[in-house]
Amino acid sequence: MSSILDELNEEQRKAAEKIEGPVLILAGAGSGKTRTVTYRIAHMVKEIGISPLNILALTFTNKAAREMKERAAALIGHEANNLVVSTFHSFSVRLLKTYSERIGYGRNFNIYDVDDQKSIITKIKKDMGIKDNDNVQPGKLANKISKLKEQGIGIKELEREIDMRIPANRLFGEIYQKYDEVLKANNAMDFSDLLLNARKLLDDAFVLERIQERYQYIVVDEYQDTNDIQYEMINLIAAKYRNICVVGDEDQSIYAFRGANINNILNFERDYKEAFTVKLERNYRSTKKILDTANELIKNNKSSKGKTLWTDDSDGEKIKIYNAMTVYDEADFIVTEMKKKKRAGADYKDMTILYRTNAQSRVLEEKLLSANIPYKIYGGMQFFQRKEIKDILAYLSLLNNKNDNHNFYRIINVPKRSVGEKTLEKIQEVANEKNISMLEALHYIDEIPVRAATKLALKEFYNLMQGIYSSLEEMSIKEIFDEILIRTRYIDSIEDNKEDRVKNIEELLNSIIELEKQNPNMSLNEYLDMISLSSSTDEMEDDENYVKLMTIHSSKGLEFDYVFLAGMEDGLFPSISFDAPEEELEEERRLCYVAITRAKKELFISYSSSRKIWGKDDNLRRPSRFIYEMKQDNLEYVGGKYGSLKGKSSAPRSFTPKIENFNPFSKDKLGRFGKKSGNSQTASNVNSKYKVGDVVNHKKFGRGKIKKVDMKSMIVEFMVGEKKIALVLADKILGK
Numbered sequence: 175m176s177s178i179l180d181e182l183n184e185e186q187r188k189a190a191e192k193i194e195g196p197v198l199i200l201a202g203a204g205s206g207k208t209r210t211v212t213y214r215i216a217h218m219v220k221e222i223g224i225s226p227l228n229i230l231a232l233t234f235t236n237k238a239a240r241e242m243k244e245r246a247a248a249l250i251g252h253e254a255n256n257l258v259v260s261t262f263h264s265f266s267v268r269l270l271k272t273y274s275e276r277i278g279y280g281r282n283f284n285i286y287d288v289d290d291q292k293s294i295i296t297k298i299k300k301d302m303g304i305k306d307n308d309n310v311q312p313g314k315l316a317n318k319i320s321k322l323k324e325q326g327i328g329i330k331e332l333e334r335e336i337d338m339r340i341p342a343n344r345l346f347g348e349i350y351q352k353y354d355e356v357l358k359a360n361n362a363m364d365f366s367d368l369l370l371n372a373r374k375l376l377d378d379a380f381v382l383e384r385i386q387e388r389y390q391y392i393v394v395d396e397y398q399d400t401n402d403i404q405y406e407m408i409n410l411i412a413a414k415y416r417n418i419c420v421v422g423d424e425d426q427s428i429y430a431f432r433g434a435n436i437n438n439i440l441n442f443e444r445d446y447k448e449a450f451t452v453k454l455e456r457n458y459r460s461t462k463k464i465l466d467t468a469n470e471l472i473k474n475n476k477s478s479k480g481k482t483l484w485t486d487d488s489d490g491e492k493i494k495i496y497n498a499m500t501v502y503d504e505a506d507f508i509v510t511e512m513k514k515k516k517r518a519g520a521d522y523k524d525m526t527i528l529y530r531t532n533a534q535s536r537v538l539e540e541k542l543l544s545a546n547i548p549y550k551i552y553g554g555m556q557f558f559q560r561k562e563i564k565d566i567l568a569y570l571s572l573l574n575n576k577n578d579n580h581n582f583y584r585i586i587n588v589p590k591r592s593v594g595e596k597t598l599e600k601i602q603e604v605a606n607e608k609n610i611s612m613l614e615a616l617h618y619i620d621e622i623p624v625r626a627a628t629k630l631a632l633k634e635f636y637n638l639m640q641g642i643y644s645s646l647e648e649m650s651i652k653e654i655f656d657e658i659l660i661r662t663r664y665i666d667s668i669e670d671n672k673e674d675r676v677k678n679i680e681e682l683l684n685s686i687i688e689l690e691k692q693n694p695n696m697s698l699n700e701y702l703d704m705i706s707l708s709s710s711t712d713e714m715e716d717d718e719n720y721v722k723l724m725t726i727h728s729s730k731g732l733e734f735d736y737v738f739l740a741g742m743e744d745g746l747f748p749s750i751s752f753d754a755p756e757e758e759l760e761e762e763r764r765l766c767y768v769a770i771t772r773a774k775k776e777l778f779i780s781y782s783s784s785r786k787i788w789g790k791d792d793n794l795r796r797p798s799r800f801i802y803e804m805k806q807d808n809l810e811y812v813g814g815k816y817g818s819l820k821g822k823s824s825a826p827r828s829f830t831p832k833i834e835n836f837n838p839f840s841k842d843k844l845g846r847f848g849k850k851s852g853n854s855q856t857a858s859n860v861n862s863k864y865k866v867g868d869v870v871n872h873k874k875f876g877r878g879k880i881k882k883v884d885m886k887s888m889i890v891e892f893m894v895g896e897k898k899i900a901l902v903l904a905d906k907i908l909g910k
């Protein structure tokens with residue numbers, strides 16, 4: 175009899191079939207782990223008859239969750255709607271929406287993002303009279319607080335962790351405490367709170383029992399990246415039925431910096447003595463050369479347990495490596511290769527550019543734009559973080575939760591209502607006195623001594639909010655949106671970047687209309703949760719034909735025919751200093767392993783000899799040590815203007831790294847890639863005649879502006895595009 179599982183290989187099938195009891199699938203990239211668990215779920219529902227309501231599948235990104243659900247739906251149809259396939263954060267919200275009152279939160283709690291965290295901390299600092307200085311930057315503090323929370327270190331535990339006799343620590347403790355109080359008072363949670371509070375719910379026997387009964391079968395993908403709280407959550411829920419299947423690859427653990435604990439997967443067999451373990455060894459994704467390159471690289475990690483991974487696929491092309499002179503040159507290379515692939519019949523949607531940090535996307539974006547290649551960037555300044563979008567969402571959040579003083583602060587003077595600090599203090603006083611929120615305090619505006627004009631504006635604001643609030647149930651989100659926009663005259667109030675901002679607001683409206691079409695009865699609360707939980711890769715539509723740009727971190731679990739890995743330079747990738755501990759280097763190497771193994775057909779690696787680092791030109795950048803660790807036979811160094819160089823001997827020196835002479839760890843090379851680099855100052859002094867920003871006249875290209883100057887050349891932007899001009903020739907062909 176045919177089965178859903180016929181489309182799995184023997185090993186995969188064994189793992190998918192074993193429904194009862196703990197199962198561990200430990201296997202390398204592209205070996206079909208995610209496919210196996212997806213088919214397993216389909217098999218459970220369709221062929222065993224387990225109710226989808228009893229299944230919980232957890233994964234790392236919204237995109238991965240959605241994909242898994244879609245694939246399951248393709249196999250089992252509408253029953254997939256009853257499956258809970260979600261990220262840890264969405265799952266936590268799901269639990270909290272039902273049970274938050276048991277731990278002292280209202281059900282309509284708002285969710286704060288990093289931006290909210292930062293502005294709350296800024297306000298706390300201001301109230302405490304702390305001046306801005308490096309040690310107490312809001313972003314750093316927010317990060318530190320999140321990290322502590324996710325390690326289960328609350329304010330009470332803090333004293334055990336850090337020495338409170340040190341004034342800076344005491345100060346931090348105080349900020350941490352105030353921060354927590356503000357969130358609690360506002361009935362709000364940050365992202366760490368979501369996990370932490372969901373975890374806390376499970377200490378409640380009443381809740382735990384219900385959750386255990388509901389989710390009798392658990393599947394966790396990317397288990398190697400779970401942190402301790404996530405680990406505890408899973409294990410508490412699984413404790414009763416012990417039907418838990420975890421999937422992962424210790425070589426792809428890339429979130430240690432956010433508290434992921436690789437031991438969670440390594441100790442699974444200790445946690446569950448009866449575990450059934452399956453190893454998958456066949457890779458279905460990549461060519462032999464790509465797979466071989468990845469395998470060779472990861473061998474350098476002492477912590478890697480080593481595993482066999484083979485493929486039946488063809489040898490494939492060599493990995494192309496390009497040494498660019500500048501980041502513009504690097505982007506040119508990528509764009510040119512993409513166009514070549516396109517001409518040869520490939521689609522842009524099958525190409526991706528991966529990089530270590532979001533900042534790298536800007537130059538790439540410029541070049542893609544001018545080359546007319548459709549693209550989309552994931553991450554970075556995300557749509558929902560833009561000021562105008564956050565403003566409107568703040569109105570919505572305040573309507574959802576009257577206690578949210580943070581969002582009240584955000585919008586009380588947006589658009590301007592001439593509300594100053596003094597007025598706010600007075601409102602705060604009334605709120606404190608009557609133990610109500612700031613918004614509710616406006617009800618007593620006549621008792622508050624403020625200027626007539628301000629009073630009028632505040633009344634208008636209060637009436638607007640009250641009006642909507644009283645008919646919240648009847649209004650659609652689009653109607654609320656319209657009401658806010660029209661009554662506040664928000665659009666009129668925008669001063670800078672008006673065109674862009676209005677476009678963004680329009681985009682927000684479009685997305686609301688679209689979402690309401692899909693979920694006709696969506697409440698405001700549900701809408702806000704959805705927005706808060708949507709992450710960078712969320713909007714990714716596979717059928718749209720554009721190139722995708724993203725960090726390696728967000729590419730986890732995904733695959734593309736053509737992968738361009740940009741910025742492979744020491745200091746950028748690995749993005750650590752020369753004396754960083756071995757574990758950090760190993761995590762970077764795992765990240766590189768993830769990047770390489772995203773590629774199905776071809777991999778392009780590029781690095782630039784010069785790049786701006788913290789606003790300074792660094793013209794002595796070295797290729798990443800990871801390139802040297804790859805098997806050189808699999809690599810092909812590509813020359814300038816992108817023709818391949820025949821044999822290494824004919825390659826110009828700069829294009830062919832000399833492995834013998836280069837030891838990235840030797841200290842005498844320090845100046846070339848370590849902390850002491852930055853000889854760029856000399857470069858621009860030597861050529862002080864030409865400076866960035868100067869306008870020059872070229873005999874052929876006409877007037878142009880100098881964009882960059884380095885030791886040997888400069889980049890000038892002309893009407894026809896950018897050109898590189900050697901400094902030795904500059905005097906001959908240019909006039910100022």
Ligand SMILES: Nc1ncnc2c1ncn2[C@@H]1O[C@H](COP(=O)(O)OP(=O)(O)OP(=O)(O)O)[C@@H](O)[C@H]1O
Pocket residue numbers: 181182183186201202203204205206207208209210423426457458459730731732733771
């Ligand atoms: N038995 C199989 N038959 C055909 N194709 C397969 C099989 N197993 C896996 N594949 C394909 O191989 C590719 C990689 O599979 P999948 O994404 O499940 O791997 P993975 O182990 O989860 O990878 P990663 O470690 O990157 O998350 C997918 O395109 C998948 O459809």
Ligand SMILES: [Mg+2]
Pocket residue numbers: 207208209395731
């Ligand atoms: Mg996977």
